[in-house]
Amino acid sequence: MLFPTSLVGSYCQPDWLIDRDKLGKQFPPRTRALELWRIPEPLLSAAQDDATRLAIRDQEEAGLDIITDGEIRRESYSNRFATALDGLDLDNHGEVITRSGKPVPVPRIVGPIRRARPVEVEDLKFLRAQTDRKIKITLPGPFTMSQQAVNDHYDSVEEAAMDYAQAVKEEIADLFAAGADIVQLDEPWMQAKPDLAEDYGLAALNAALEGAAGTTAVHICFGYAAMTKERPAGYSFLPQMADCLCDQVSIETAQADLDTSVLETIRGKTVILGVLDLSDMNVETPETIAHRIRRALPHVDADKVVVAPDCGLKYLPRDVAFGKMKAMADGAALMRAEIG
Secondary structure, eight states, X not given: OOSOBBOSSBXXXXXTTBOHHHHHTSOOOSSOOGGGBOSOHHHHHHHHHHHHHHHHHHHHHHTOSEEOOXXXXXXXXXXXXXXXXXXXXXEEEEEEEOTTSOXXXXXXXXXXXXXXXXXXXXXXXXXHHHOSSEEEEEEEXXXXXXXXXXXXXXXXXXXXXXXXHHHHHHHHHHHHHTTOSEEEEEOHHHXXXXXXXXXXXXXXXXXHHTTOSSEEEEEOOSOOTTTOOOOOSSOSSSGGGGGOSOSEEEEEOTTTTOOGGGGGGGBTBEEEEEOOOTTOOSOOOHHHHHHHHHTTTTTSOGGXXXXXXXXXXXXXXXXXXXXXXXXXXXXXXXXXXXXX
């Protein structure tokens, strides 16, 4: 099918589950942030299951073709996996500067980074049991995790990134074995730190992806619209993704009004095309979505386009998130009819 639709990963978590006001007033946590949850620990897992079911049903009702778990169990896109690894001090935090120029607490690397156990496999199995559509699950990429920690162990951050890559590679293998159709790695810090991404980030990413048993995607964005207001005119790290082992590259085009000719540099890859402006609380019309798809088609083959939001829907009100998803699905349907 032309123009299949999917979330990039996250859906909005219900206010009865997580304190959305508190969530929106801080940067995405790199350490654990258990204080965000409204449900006491003995009941939290069951509540997260129920909220995940709601997220799955909303995606299906909106007409999406590829379903995620909405990342409902996560305080941020990265910390559920990153803080489950060995070699980190999660109690005595370090600090890094976000792409918005603000300090945020992060884990300190105090020993070898190792994956002691599967982290998201049960999440994947739950998702698989809830839908008969294609499913995707997301992981933070190794380069991004290496930038979201303070290195107090390795001789270089590059070494840390390669051990993060091994942990991600092991998780990817288990996720495909458990039934994933697509595994997406989130690497927003490649855009934020292109020089380091070129030096060793792409090598770490490829080390994580090597030998993957299914379809892999990499998401590179300019940050959540709720957190990062200003958008650059273009990507600082995109042509290099032609050398990435992933099958799909996820980019945003709507909020930044991206010049889609840059897609020529990764021709041959499937493009997960961001067509929802998440800084705008108005729901796009299907015709607007169709226009945003159409303007990319001179630079990417129609059969290599997946239609998606610019980024995660985590910070949107549920009615807005659902409306945008449905408009996205309807816009993709318009383009299917147009292209034939």
